[in-house]
Amino acid sequence: GQSLEQPSEVTAVEGAIVQINCTYQTSGFYGLSWYQQHDGGAPTFLSYNALDGLEETGRFSSFLSRSDSYGYLLLQELQMKDSASYFCAVSSDNYGQNFVFGPGTRLSVLP
Amino acid sequence: GAGVSQSPSNKVTEKGKDVELRCDPISGHTALYWYRQSLGQGLEFLIYFQGNSAPDKSGLPSDRFSAERTGGSVSTLTIQRTQQEDSAVYLCASSSDPAPTDTQYFGPGTRLTVL
Numbered sequence: 001g002q003s004l005e006q007p008s009e010v011t012a013v014e015g016a017i018v019q020i021n022c023t024y025q026t027s028g029f030y031g032l033s034w035y036q037q038h039d040g041g042a043p044t045f046l047s048y049n050a051l052d053g054l055e056e057t058g059r060f061s062s063f064l065s066r067s068d069s070y071g072y073l074l075l076q077e078l079q080m081k082d083s084a085s086y087f088c089a090v091s092s093d094n095y096g097q098n099f100v101f102g103p104g105t106r107l108s109v110l111p
Numbered sequence: 112g113a114g115v116s117q118s119p120s121n122k123v124t125e126k127g128k129d130v131e132l133r134c135d136p137i138s139g140h141t142a143l144y145w146y147r148q149s150l151g152q153g154l155e156f157l158i159y160f161q162g163n164s165a166p167d168k169s170g171l172p173s174d175r176f177s178a179e180r181t182g183g184s185v186s187t188l189t190i191q192r193t194q195q196e197d198s199a200v201y202l203c204a205s206s207s208d209p210a211p212t213d214t215q216y217f218g219p220g221t222r223l224t225v226l
Contacts, residue, residue: 044217045216099156101153
């Protein structure tokens with residue numbers, strides 16, 4: 001089977017840094033994506049890692065270690081608007097057919 | 112340009128009725144995905160279309176669910192004889208190339224409530 005694990009909830013204060021971890025067990029692996037979803041909204045793409053290492057996009061960075069089947073999303077200088085659910089997703093083939101989402105991590109940013 | 116659109120935005124139906132959900136992907140996007148999201152849960156993959164190829168139906172939860180994509184563009188997801196456990200938000204996403212390298216763009220979803 002294929003499974004992804006994420007913490008269910010994370011709480012942090014404005015201006016802080018938070019890391020959301022994702023571990024996966026899949027039959028294949030081509031890349032790890034992160035999506036953000038505000039309450040009542042649609043998921044929106046944040047980042048994608050196919051190779052080991054850190055990808056930085058503004059306040060958000062994403063890390064991947066394929067040997068550890070592990071990745072994380074790092075959010076810096078947290079803002080209230082970052083309160084949302086964050087999903088990791090694994091592409092387990094190169095044809096777009098096997099795309100599995102994690103259960104999501106609900107981030108609450110406090111003033 | 113316009114994003115992914117879905118209709119209706121909300122649908123309330125009685126148990127046993129059939130429903131049809133519609134997705135208009137971004138123009139030119141060849142890949143189209145349907146997902147289901149129950150309250151507070153992650154996204155459950157349902158079905159994937161790539162161009163005019165036969166769809167990958169491996170995620171459909173039962174034979175009451177079916178989907179088609181006409182002309183490689185608009186897609187409809189049909190649920191026959193709806194059950195209360197079908198209540199969820201149904202999300203459609205499209206991408207210009209199949210994942211994993213390309214971003215999926217999601218529509219606003221259809222919230223289905225089966226009474």
